[in-house]
Amino acid sequence: MLNLSPGPTHIPPFVLRAMNQAPMHHKSAETTAVFGNIFSTLQHVYGTQEPVLVFTGSGTLVGEIAIQQLAQQCSSVLTVSSGRFGQRWTDLCQRYGMKVHCVEAPWGEQPSLQQIHNACEKFQADAFVVVHSETSTGTFQDINAMCETVRAVHPDCFMIVDAITSVLVHEFHMDAWNIDVVLGSTQKGFGSPPGLGFLGVSERFVKELSPTAGLYGNIPLAIEQWHDSQVSFTPALHVLKALEQACEYIEQYSVERMQQRSAYLRDQVHAIVERCGLQVFSKSPANGVTAVQIPNAQAKHVKHNLEQSGILVGGGQDHLAGDIIRIGHMGFCEPRHVAQLIPVLSHCASTIDLSPDRDALMKIAEELLVSPFNDRSIE
Numbered sequence: 001m002l003n004l005s006p007g008p009t010h011i012p013p014f015v016l017r018a019m020n021q022a023p024m025h026h027k028s029a030e031t032t033a034v035f036g037n038i039f040s041t042l043q044h045v046y047g048t049q050e051p052v053l054v055f056t057g058s059g060t061l062v063g064e065i066a067i068q069q070l071a072q073q074c075s076s077v078l079t080v081s082s083g084r085f086g087q088r089w090t091d092l093c094q095r096y097g098m099k100v101h102c103v104e105a106p107w108g109e110q111p112s113l114q115q116i117h118n119a120c121e122k123f124q125a126d127a128f129v130v131v132h133s134e135t136s137t138g139t140f141q142d143i144n145a146m147c148e149t150v151r152a153v154h155p156d157c158f159m160i161v162d163a164i165t166s167v168l169v170h171e172f173h174m175d176a177w178n179i180d181v182v183l184g185s186t187q188k189g190f191g192s193p194p195g196l197g198f199l200g201v202s203e204r205f206v207k208e209l210s211p212t213a214g215l216y217g218n219i220p221l222a223i224e225q226w227h228d229s230q231v232s233f234t235p236a237l238h239v240l241k242a243l244e245q246a247c248e249y250i251e252q253y254s255v256e257r258m259q260q261r262s263a264y265l266r267d268q269v270h271a272i273v274e275r276c277g278l279q280v281f282s283k284s285p286a287n288g289v290t291a292v293q294i295p296n297a298q299a300k301h302v303k304h305n306l307e308q309s310g311i312l313v314g315g316g317q318d319h320l321a322g323d324i325i326r327i328g329h330m331g332f333c334e335p336r337h338v339a340q341l342i343p344v345l346s347h348c349a350s351t352i353d354l355s356p357d358r359d360a361l362m363k364i365a366e367e368l369l370v371s372p373f374n375d376r377s378i379e
C-alpha cells in the first residue's frame with residue numbers, strides 16, 4: 001500500500017531495516033552515541049541551541065508533559081482552536097485546571113492577528129498554546145506573527161507550539177522566534193515509526209518550572225540526562241535506531257531541502273486536485289497535508305476507492321468525516337509517490353460525476369516523475 005496519509009507517514013526501507021536487530025542496552029556507549037547524533041539533528045531541525053528532549057510515547061504525551069508543567073506555574077492560558085488538535089490542547093489545559101480563553105476560527109482557517117490582539121487585551125495570558133500545522137484540516141498557522149502579537153501585549157507570556165506536522169516541513173526557528181516549548185514526534189516529517197515524542201524547552205521556561213513530584217515527565221531530570229546524551233527511562237530502542245538512520249539522511253539531504261520538497265509537493269498536489277475538478281479545503285494550506293473537499297458527502301467512498309487501488313490517505317475528522325480526504329506529502333514522500341495518485345484520484349473523480357482534465361494531469365505526472373526532488377539512492 002502506498003502511504004499518502006497524514007501520518008504515520010511513509011517509512012523508507014533503509015529506516016525500517018535499522019530496526020531489524022537485537023536491541024542495544026539503553027545505558028551502553030552505543031546508545032549514548034545514537035542519542036548524541038539524534039539530539040544534535042533535533043536541535044538543527046528545531047533551529048535551537050536549547051535542549052530538545054526525547055520521551056518514549058506519542059506526540060500527545062509530550063504535549064501533556066508541557067501542559068502539566070505549565071499548569072503548576074500559570075493560571076491562565078490563551079489557546080487557538082481551528083481544528084481537532086487546537087481543540088485537544090484547549091481541552092487539556094482545562095483538564096489541568098487552568099483558566100482558558102480560546103480564540104476560535106472556522107476549521108480550515110486561521111484566526112486573524114486582530115482577533116488574537118483583541119483576546120489578549122481582554123484576557124491576561126500567562127501562556128499561549130498554538131498549533132503550527134493543523135493536521136485535521138491541512139491548515140498552516142503563522143505562529144511567529146501570532147506569538148509576536150501576543151508578546152506585544154503580554155511580554156512574559158510563555159509560547160507553546162505544537163509543531164508535530166511542521167518541523168522538517170515548514171521553516172522553523174525556535175530560538176529566533178522566541179518559542180519556549182516545541183512539540184514534535186517521530187511519525188510525521190521524520191518518516192520514522194511512531195513511539196518517540198520531542199520536547200524543545202527554552203532556558204526561560206525551565207528556570208520558571210516549579211518542582212514536580214513526578215518522574216516520567218520530569219523536565220529538569222530529563223535535561224540532566226540530556227547533557228549526558230541519555231534519557232531517564234528505557235526508551236523505545238528500535239524506534240531510536242530507525243530515527244537515527246532518518247536523522248543521518250536528513251543531515252545529508254539537508255533540512256531546507258526537505259522543507260522545499262514538501263512545499264513543492266503541496267503545489268503539485270493542489271494542481272492535481274484542481275485538474276481533477278476538486279477543491280483544496282483549507283484557506284491557508286499547509287506544506288505537509290492537503291485536505292481535499294469532496295462534493296455530496298462522498299469522502300468516505302473516495303477514500304475507500306483509493307485504498308482499493310493501493311493508496312492510503314486520511315479521512316475527515318469529526319464533522320468533516322463525510323466531506324474531506326487528507327493527503328499527506330511530508331517527510332520521505334517524494335514526487336514519484338505523488339505521481340501514483342493521479343490515475344486513481346482522477347478515476348475516483350469521474351465516478352462522482354467530475355470531469356478531470358486528463359491532458360493536464362498527464363503533464364503533471366511527467367513533471368513529478370522526472371523531478372530532482374526524487375531521491376532513488378535511498379531504496
Ligand SMILES: Cc1ncc(COP(=O)(O)O)c(C=O)c1O
Pocket residue numbers: 007058059060061085131133134135136162164165185
Ligand atoms: C498537529 C498534531 N498534534 C498532535 C497530534 C497527536 O500526536 P500523537 O497521535 O502522536 O499523540 C497529531 C497527530 O496526528 C498532530 O497531527
